[in-house]
Amino acid sequence: MRFRVCLLAALAAALWLPSCQLVETKCDLECQDEWLDGIKFNDPCLDSASKCLVSERIPSPSDPDKDSLRIIIAVHGFTATSFEWGEFAAFASDTSPDYPQVRVSRVVLGGHGRDLDDFRSSTWEGWGKPILAEYDSLAKMGFKHISFACSSTGCALLMQYLSAGDFKKRPAPEWIFMIDPIVVPTAKILSLVDALGPILGNSPNKGDSIENQNWYVNRPEETLKQLYSLINVVKNRLEDGFRLPEGTQAMVRKSKHDNSADPVGALMIYKGMRESDGGHVDVQLVDSRLHVFTRLAARSSAPSSADSALQLTTFREMAERAAADPVRD
């Protein structure tokens, strides 16, 4: 009798556990309507009328513009959208009196900013295509001063291109500004995603309502596999070592405490990514607990005054370096 009771209890538990997961999944799907994951919200920069890309905003640049404008292509991270660089774009807006020659071109990574099905079926190779597409468009239009700003996975994509020699047949970018690049994940369990993916499953990351409309809440197993595959490629390339193209400089800023990108990645970049003459790139650890510390908008907790000061300092540093163009001028 006792055995039967135990058996029934075990059966009930076995049936109850999956049903909980189904309820959770169903809730996620319902909630998606208010999230970026659903079809209601997309990254506004996907609409060409938004003019987020400089190649769309200035389709026919004058000769002085080609020579004088400093274009910074801003590349966001995993699950994010162009929102991540919105504050920098506002800082260096076309009407900014402090940096009148700086223009920010915000790209949307492939598979990002759309809906969950697009994200799930995307690959890291596809994520990076819009970066080079915008770079090639700007170079073809005749702009002479093009730089990159990237955050997190955006930096991993750029390092992949730099190490693979994708800029050998292109004009070299002037600056690569890296904010919290990811090489090693903070959550080390990601290293087992290929084996434990079905067990780990989706890992939803709910934020406040604005975050939910600008970052995918759901992180399907397939996308985590792509992410780990990309950062493993980058880690191996850094361990082999590579040099930036001649004329390209890099500035790397990494939060000391980061719940997404392990700060040890900054050391790997310091050792593995060298300037064209073999010198070390400019790397600094900054006192922050935020991942992508330059994005303060739509954080669940209000940023501190130190966070705001760090953001402003970093934006100024980036704009001044891009504007000064020390290598070629």
Added chain:
Amino acid sequence: MGLRTQGVVDFEPGQDLFEGPEIGYSDYNLFAHSLQLRGAYLTNRLEAAFRPNIIRQDYFLFSPVWHFRRNALFDPTLQTDLGYWRYDTESEIFKDLDNSSWVASIQVGLALNLFQGEYGLYYHFGYNFITPDSGLLFPGVFGVGFWKFL
């Protein structure tokens, strides 16, 4: 006395491997040689001499190993690795990084006892329970080794 190599299980190409000497002790009075106590120093410093961009890391491990069939050719094993891990930060820029951690893993494996156990080969893999937010300790771990009885 033996040589041991250890690495990370992540099912991706490219691998960080750590090699080094290992000494072991077992006794007939200690569960009839079924329990073996090993100590190892593992490092990638030899590899770093040829690949200067890798981060130099060291492991100091104490590994009690239980041999299930000590007198047989195929000898399943269960072991724990307890110890300490560290890496070189190399530059003042990174002095604030926490560059060390304790290690605690449990691993299953298979040893081949050759020539009445005078020589042996072993393989083991398992799970590392301590994976600090900042560091290069990952949950999946494996090792291979060779020993000769002295």
